[in-house]
Amino acid sequence: MADTAAKRLKLSPVTIGTHNGHFHADEALAVYMLRLLPTYADSQLIRTRDPALLQTCHAVVDVGGEYDASVHRYDHHQRTFNTTFPNRPTKLSSAGLVYMHFGKAIIAQHLAVSEDAEEVGVIWNKIYESFVEALDAHDNGISAYDPKAVAAAGLEKRFSDGGFSLGAMVSRLNPNWNDPTPSDPVQAQAAEDERFLVASSRMGEEFSRDLDYYTKSWLPAREIVQKAYATRLDYDSKGRILVFDGQSVPWKDHLYTLEAKEGGDAKVLYVLYPEKPTPDAKWRIQAVPVSKDSFESRKPLPEAWRGFRDEKLDEISGVSGGVFVHAAGFIGGNKSFEGAKDMAVKALDI
Template sequence: MAENAAKRLKTSDGGVTIGTHNGHFHADEALAVHMLRQLPTYASASLVRTRDPALLATCHTVVDVGGEYDAAQNRYDHHQRTFTTTFPGRPTKLSSAGLVFLHFGKALVAQRLNQGEDSEDVGVVWRKLYESFIEALDAHDNGISAYDPDSLAAAGVEKRFSDGGFNLGAVVGRLNANWNEPSPSDPVEAQAAEDARFEKASKRMGEEFDLDLTYYTSAWLPARAVVQAAYAKRHEYDPQGRVMVLEGQSVPWKDHLYTLEEEQKTEDQDKVLYVLYAEKPTPDAKWRIQAVPVTKDSFQSRKALPEPWRGARDEALDGITGVPGGVFVHASGFIGGNKTFEGAKAMADKACSF
């Protein structure tokens, strides 16, 4: 288990140096270096990129090189044959990004939330950030596919088009020099040019990580309490709890809903089918009714709005549903709207029993 970062970090009079390997760089060590630099101890740390063991031995902290994982000595390599460490509760073997986040991630979150590392909120965001951001980098660096290749082949699933390398690993890969780009003949100048590219990659990875850290601490986490309250009241709107109402302002609800249902072991027949929320936090706001997806990123709904309603608008929609104030229902049936809460609630009631 990760230690409290603040207790372990010590600096020498000569300052702090982070070491990583030179040559072709990857997303994991680029992010690992960025994350360390966000902590006070490493804020002005110098960076050494080398594979020379003697130079690495002089570094305060070493990531992604050196053949050693020893948190007590601030050594975070994952390339050893015997390395099998994973994040708590997750199956993916860690890369240097995952190792640094395992040991320093709580400090990063705590710093942003201005809470102690042992607080519940810090733990919740720490786990969420790993699952939503870091784990994909760990898998990419360790050559782990998101889907089992054999299962895909057995099912006859083939890609319909190239995804163009739209992932952070590919973005960082493109920041390396091309094979035929000219390089300074002087080794010192050549290394400096390569290091400059790495710094650009680390900054790029850091921008994405910081955006996620900001989102999960300032938007996603506050939404958790709102969804918890709405989930607790859902039986007031439907005897089976199939309709959840976000009172006041709409918030990101999907992650929290699935987590609550899992934690409370909700039976399939009692799971939320529709979520109602106002378009904006004003008394005259129109209301939306959204069908809950089968999974967070799925285009398939647990129970889409009735087929006869789909694609209809305004008075035509009123005539089909028998509910006044209709605004629209999307052609796929995943979302609709009404001018009032009462209208949206009536639509939900009818959709549940359709």
């Protein structure tokens, strides 16, 4: 008899527990991330607030009032909870907790390397800062800007962006208050669980796209940016021009990191790259933004050049082969590398 019970227990699926009722982006993503791992790949989901049922689960996220990684309990609602991701200020949600503990395993599995590989740590930090942290802040009611400082500055929003987030997307997947609900409690819970699984899948798609981008595009670009940064003095004695010979790559994050690591006041002002990886490609000259997401450039292309094209641009700039300069001055083009370089060198002193 005991033997049969033991076999039954062994054959029972691994379960993940979270709360039922209105669902949010953090537990939707937490469940998805866990299911990326072999242990939870075929797991059963139990959505309940019943402590007895939650006690039977292998892992519990966003409910239960307990954070204890040793027994896979990842709730953040208790008064004493104040855990943050290493070197970040934002209190974690259930998504941040799961990512902090399992993110490296997910990334290592994706890259087919060991968890202690240097690139795993780099991407683990990057994905938290670029994706997961905003979700943690949203779930914990933490504003991107200090509300008191915003009020003191007299700043007001120009438009509402409340619906333009992943959190808002998940919220819209919840049932409306007046949607018809099955009278049978089991059927009603099953219908709600189906909606949650849609939300979990949607959050997971975005997470997986981010993971793909940072592992397959962003990370390989790092070495290319490092090489370009190391040779920037070949084009300007102060290192203000960065050249990608071959093709452009995602460079902003890596450039800012390299500059911060080196220190000092010298900053790259213009980045040059071919429009496509062919010998006859036209070249672009791009002004470096003040920050990654800023529309303000460190040094826009000269105002007198802006909005002009072709021969007229050649005449005004004094550089032949001009293609265009954007009206906002953040980007321009030339038919050749030499022309783009001459535009950049000339723009430095205007």
